Amino acid sequence: MSSQNQNRSLEQAGPSGSGGQVGVRVVNWSGSDRLCISPKRDHKPENYDDLQFEFNPNIFASLEHYLPPHMLNLSRDVKLHYIRNILLRYLPENDRIWIQKLREYRLKIILNYPPLHKEIFTMDAESFFVPSFLRAIKENTEASFRSIMAEPCKGVYTFEMLQPQFCKKLMSEVDHFERWVHGTKLRIMRPNAMNKNKHGVILDDFAFEAMLDRFMCDFIQPISRVFYPELGGSSLDSHHGFVVEYGINKDVELGLHEDEAEVTLNVCLGKEFSGGDLFFQGVRCDAHVTTNTQPEEAFNYSHVPGHAILHPGRNRHGTRPTTSGNRMNLILWCRSSAFIELKRYQRDFYSWCAECRRKKAERVRLSVVAAKQELLKSEI
Numbered sequence: 001m002s003s004q005n006q007n008r009s010l011e012q013a014g015p016s017g018s019g020g021q022v023g024v025r026v027v028n029w030s031g032s033d034r035l036c037i038s039p040k041r042d043h044k045p046e047n048y049d050d051l052q053f054e055f056n057p058n059i060f061a062s063l064e065h066y067l068p069p070h071m072l073n074l075s076r077d078v079k080l081h082y083i084r085n086i087l088l089r090y091l092p093e094n095d096r097i098w099i100q101k102l103r104e105y106r107l108k109i110i111l112n113y114p115p116l117h118k119e120i121f122t123m124d125a126e127s128f129f130v131p132s133f134l135r136a137i138k139e140n141t142e143a144s145f146r147s148i149m150a151e152p153c154k155g156v157y158t159f160e161m162l163q164p165q166f167c168k169k170l171m172s173e174v175d176h177f178e179r180w181v182h183g184t185k186l187r188i189m190r191p192n193a194m195n196k197n198k199h200g201v202i203l204d205d206f207a208f209e210a211m212l213d214r215f216m217c218d219f220i221q222p223i224s225r226v227f228y229p230e231l232g233g234s235s236l237d238s239h240h241g242f243v244v245e246y247g248i249n250k251d252v253e254l255g256l257h258e259d260e261a262e263v264t265l266n267v268c269l270g271k272e273f274s275g276g277d278l279f280f281q282g283v284r285c286d287a288h289v290t291t292n293t294q295p296e297e298a299f300n301y302s303h304v305p306g307h308a309i310l311h312p313g314r315n316r317h318g319t320r321p322t323t324s325g326n327r328m329n330l331i332l333w334c335r336s337s338a339f340i341e342l343k344r345y346q347r348d349f350y351s352w353c354a355e356c357r358r359k360k361a362e363r364v365r366l367s368v369v370a371a372k373q374e375l376l377k378s379e380i
């Protein structure tokens with residue numbers, strides 16, 4: 001869908017991806033047919049891998065955990081129909097045409113592009129990740145993750161992740177791809193449809209999609225399940241993976257924005273550069289996206305090659321100017337369709353939005369004051 005490639009600009013903040021209903025068959029399910037807030041973890045979903053729909057089959061399996069209890073044991077076709085109807089609300093006809101074009105574009109590249117480092121297109125954890133990161137993932141406990149991570153600001157984690165050799169290969173693959181595209185006169189799609197990033201490439205478009213899917217499921221989800229349960233961290237089911245390039249003659253900076261993602265991984269690949277710090281201003285829901293930053297939410301991060309920063313996509317952030325040299329970063333936006341759907345039925349997000357939390361605390365304070373006054377009155 002077109003929103004896949006867009007940052008949520010703060011000027012245009014609002015419920016994302018709701019889209020129109022052009023050409024979409026809408027079924028009016030009754031209230032008891034709504035998805036459940038909590039997933040049924042011990043339910044074994046159907047296999048949807050054979051589907052040729054506009055959505056990733058993993059999304060169907062993931063949403064099945066949230067079906068109303070009486071639907072869990074219905075036939076696969078009924079569940080499929082129900083889940084697809086939910087997903088289609090996010091996908092107007094224009095977006096479906098766009099997805100078809102995207103498929104053709106990717107196929108054209110995959111059939112013709114000669115890779116430089118074929119070995120980085122399939123997941124090879126031992127050669128991609130540093131040993132400390134692999135050990136922590138293998139152990140798969142909060143303590144093991146915390147042993148390799150710093151949390152310089154609440155909910156933002158930094159750690160050493162990628163081996164220098166892998167970073168080098170990925171950067172040269174991106175350069176090689178850019179040169180190849182230039183030679184073929186193919187119009188390349190850039191990572192951000194709002195044209196904020198004029199440089200960089202979408203890795204999913206040139207055969208990295210399957211590798212990045214493993215990257216998210218096997219190496220990000222174990223961490224996000226522990227650190228971001230309230231933000232859909234345990235039900236990530238799709239991604240958008242790309243490389244951005246900053247420097248002189250490239251993009252220089254990127255203003256304040258939110259990502260179209262539940263969890264964002266940002267890893268610096270290199271090369272030599274100065275400047276380019278990330279700055280953060282706190283997590284907000286759509287309604288509170290322009291509210292003030294609290295002092296404890298403001299945070300600056302300087303990139304180190306091979307090191308990752310993991311943060312909620314809704315943590316408002318931007319990139320300061322890269323003042324010399326060139327910098328490339330691998331970015332993986334991880335999404336949860338269950339979280340996005342459930343968010344539609346909620347009005348308060350105090351488990352993750354600081355402003356919702358502040359307002360709730362204020363309501364509690366006022367009701368305590370009112371109760372005290374009532375009490376005083378009755379004593380007089």
Ligand SMILES: [Zn+2]
Nearest residue numbers: 285288353356
């Ligand atoms: Zn809020």
